[in-house]
Amino acid sequence: MPDPPPRHAGRIVDPSVADEDDDESVSIEQMSEEPPEAAAEPTSQAPEPSEYPDAPPLRPRTLPPLPSSEVLLDPREAPPPIPTPTRRPGSTSVLSPTMTAVFGALFGLAGLFGIFALLHRFAPHPTPETATAAASTSNRPDMSAARPVASAVQRSLPNLEEEDGPGLPGPWRISTLASDDSVRIVSGTVGLEAFVNVMQDKAKISKKETYRILTAFKGFDVFKRLRKSDRYTVAVDKASGRIKAFELEVSPFEVYQAKEDESGLLTAARLDMKVGDRRRSTGVRITGGPLADDLRAAHLRDSVVTVIDAAFDGRASVASMPKNSTLRVIVREKTALGRFASYEYVEALEYVSSKPDTKPLRLYRFQDGGRFGYFDQQGREPYRGGWRRPCPGAPVTSPFNPKRMHPVLHVIKPHEGTDFGAPMGTPVHATSYGTVQWVGPRGPAGNLVIIEHPGKIESYYMHLSRFADGLSKDDKVETFQVIGYVGSTGRSTGPHLHFGIKKNGVWIDPMSLKLDGDRLVSASLRGEFEKVRAQLDAQLDAIPLPEPVAEEAPPAAAASAVPEGEESDEPPGGSTPAPPAEATHPAGGSVDSAEDDELEPEGFRDPRDRPDLAPRR
Numbered sequence: 001m002p003d004p005p006p007r008h009a010g011r012i013v014d015p016s017v018a019d020e021d022d023d024e025s026v027s028i029e030q031m032s033e034e035p036p037e038a039a040a041e042p043t044s045q046a047p048e049p050s051e052y053p054d055a056p057p058l059r060p061r062t063l064p065p066l067p068s069s070e071v072l073l074d075p076r077e078a079p080p081p082i083p084t085p086t087r088r089p090g091s092t093s094v095l096s097p098t099m100t101a102v103f104g105a106l107f108g109l110a111g112l113f114g115i116f117a118l119l120h121r122f123a124p125h126p127t128p129e130t131a132t133a134a135a136s137t138s139n140r141p142d143m144s145a146a147r148p149v150a151s152a153v154q155r156s157l158p159n160l161e162e163e164d165g166p167g168l169p170g171p172w173r174i175s176t177l178a179s180d181d182s183v184r185i186v187s188g189t190v191g192l193e194a195f196v197n198v199m200q201d202k203a204k205i206s207k208k209e210t211y212r213i214l215t216a217f218k219g220f221d222v223f224k225r226l227r228k229s230d231r232y233t234v235a236v237d238k239a240s241g242r243i244k245a246f247e248l249e250v251s252p253f254e255v256y257q258a259k260e261d262e263s264g265l266l267t268a269a270r271l272d273m274k275v276g277d278r279r280r281s282t283g284v285r286i287t288g289g290p291l292a293d294d295l296r297a298a299h300l301r302d303s304v305v306t307v308i309d310a311a312f313d314g315r316a317s318v319a320s321m322p323k324n325s326t327l328r329v330i331v332r333e334k335t336a337l338g339r340f341a342s343y344e345y346v347e348a349l350e351y352v353s354s355k356p357d358t359k360p361l362r363l364y365r366f367q368d369g370g371r372f373g374y375f376d377q378q379g380r381e382p383y384r385g386g387w388r389r390p391c392p393g394a395p396v397t398s399p400f401n402p403k404r405m406h407p408v409l410h411v412i413k414p415h416e417g418t419d420f421g422a423p424m425g426t427p428v429h430a431t432s433y434g435t436v437q438w439v440g441p442r443g444p445a446g447n448l449v450i451i452e453h454p455g456k457i458e459s460y461y462m463h464l465s466r467f468a469d470g471l472s473k474d475d476k477v478e479t480f481q482v483i484g485y486v487g488s489t490g491r492s493t494g495p496h497l498h499f500g501i502k503k504n505g506v507w508i509d510p511m512s513l514k515l516d517g518d519r520l521v522s523a524s525l526r527g528e529f530e531k532v533r534a535q536l537d538a539q540l541d542a543i544p545l546p547e548p549v550a551e552e553a554p555p556a557a558a559a560s561a562v563p564e565g566e567e568s569d570e571p572p573g574g575s576t577p578a579p580p581a582e583a584t585h586p587a588g589g590s591v592d593s594a595e596d597d598e599l600e601p602e603g604f605r606d607p608r609d610r611p612d613l614a615p616r617r
């Protein structure tokens, strides 16, 4: 079995957003009897009138209510923002051009001074090797040198290195030998080559000496799992070529050292870096300037993006936050010798987008089922199991409905799949890994791909505009591999994907596979989740947010954002906006109205509940 491919972040869309259907309720059996040539002509046919112009929208999927699920997310409920102490008060006030120039020059000078001070701080060693290493260290966390002086006028950013202070006294390090003229210090990354070769080629150390290192580290398994980014530093006696000391830095909190003792023996140890853990609660304002600056103003380093995006889990991403959006973050930092080493994880966060149509989001780290996940206010977590949505973010425009009754003819004409509305050319992904059974046109299905999955499940992707390059029968495809592109070939009235699933040769509701969607906190843990959430909510509420930044243009442009799928030339009614989440089930309902239970059959909440349907585990 192939390894699971990397997870792809996808926008989670309420699958209940259903539009009315076009007419293509033809089973594969019927289609396969038609000659393939038939596929060429239907595209030129005039679109058939919709069968169900008055099909009511589905009731949005409702989640079982959690106790006291009221969360005050209105930003107006938040405590008044307190200016962050490190931000100069009045920095946003209007200054006369002359004053601006004067202050600009002053702060510019101050900024330059700061940079020189930093460079001085980071480059104290005379040895060329260590100087290079120091320069690369100073380049990584501090980017002020690259920033134009002008931005220093607008706001003073905290120096996170200085903020940490001198840190705790640590163990003896090779760097203290830098002033010793009798030793040569070399450092670099391990890279992909064999360690012995690296030592020989890069550090000019004899094989014999390298074996002394390896012998010293016998019993440590770190050399068996060397990563190319691991950093070595070696001190060699210039006269004899003997190694005085060696260090291997896997991370700021995992450092190994071998040091020559009085008897000339190299003895190895893992250094005690006094690894610690601290919590930071901070507010970020997206200013539209460099993201790194927005984060730094909140005392965060760039690398925090990784842990925040991990918490979002596809629901949003730091990089795509519009100007004036805000983040409240409670994040755990790992420290080594009392100084920042890395971000561990986000405990809770709040994201309030400046776009009025984006709902505020709060996420809480919580352990359920033996692992941690990020659950929202309603206790939901994005779920991406073995079955992926073929077009992430595309709304369901017509659900599976085996009992669909033709409103005029009064005959049962089932809809044997799920339609996803998406613009022409949208990539279509394999719902899971499997073997391609069919690539090509097939009657009313248009350009069709069929994939066979374990468990006697087949997936069908119809009306494609084209196939993925080189895709052919008997190809093995990975979960979420692109297999084609949305189109309107075959019997179709507009660009969309008809996605069908057969189990044991019978059409089943594709949504019963529980495609990407949400998972709820386990019922038995809801009380505990609510407790954790209440605690974290109070802590999030207490985080002050930076002041909003001025908008240059009226927010008209922001409001004109069109939901995805709107461009598709769906039949009339297909372009009506998605019903609000509070919408109730339409009263009455024609015979063909879909039943919610078909979208969310009981016991199908999680594919792991149905091992026969889950291709993995």
Ligand SMILES: [Zn+2]
Residues within 6 Å of the ligand: 024, 025, 398, 415, 417, 418, 419, 497, 498, 499
């Ligand atoms: Zn369909």
